[in-house]
Amino acid sequence: MHKLVLIRHGQSQWNLENRFSGWADIDLTEQGVAEAREAGQLLKQAGFSFDLAHTSRLTRAVRTLWHVQDEMDAMWIPVVTDWRLNERHYGGLTGLNKAETAARFGDEQVKIWRRSYDTPPPPQDRAENPAVGDPRYADLAPEQIPDTECLKDTVERVLPYWHESLAPAIKAGRKVVVAAHGNSLRALVKYLDNISDEDIVELNIPNGVPLVYEFDDELRPLRHYYLGDAEAIAAKLAAVANQGKAKA
């Protein structure tokens, strides 16, 4: 049996401020650091160990991974950072407050922008795009830097990464951890669990909680589960779902 652990980064400053982040490089809050450390402790106590890590090019995911590695005495393992694990690009919504956006455009429209499979938010002006000219993306052709993305666009970059990098490593027996983002992980989970375009709308992923996948030899998922207190995880999931609603 093969295993894979997925972790969404801990709380970021813009999660705290309830702002759309996407490719904006926003760091963890103190709570986010604590969540990452707790994730590492939970993994250690449950007997997990890793010999390979993958993460995005965004600081909040990289730093989450650092804390997990530190708690697990695994600072030595190879780490691959790849833009294809980045958060979905939030286009022209980047930086806006989610509740204020819902008050302006309606809860339904914001839910479509946040969670629908194939409706992207309005594009972001190139001049405001945080990724343009950023040296961390020097290996991308200009047209690979998105102006906006729906989940379908995110699937189209995450899935090749799964097939080319993650799946072969897992099949070869490597013990892999992936630290990434709410929507890049939704893209991967949609594929792994064969979730329909309609049902993916209701799927949220909490900050800083290890999500364990177990696979058979052909990498068909056998089961998955979160590590940690079920009630606390349910509360975190509800909080993520509610972030896009206008305040009463």
Ligand SMILES: O=C(O)[C@@H](CO)OP(=O)(O)O
């Ligand atoms: O702002 C973002 O980039 C994401 C993840 O934090 O938010 P949402 O849950 O609204 O897709």
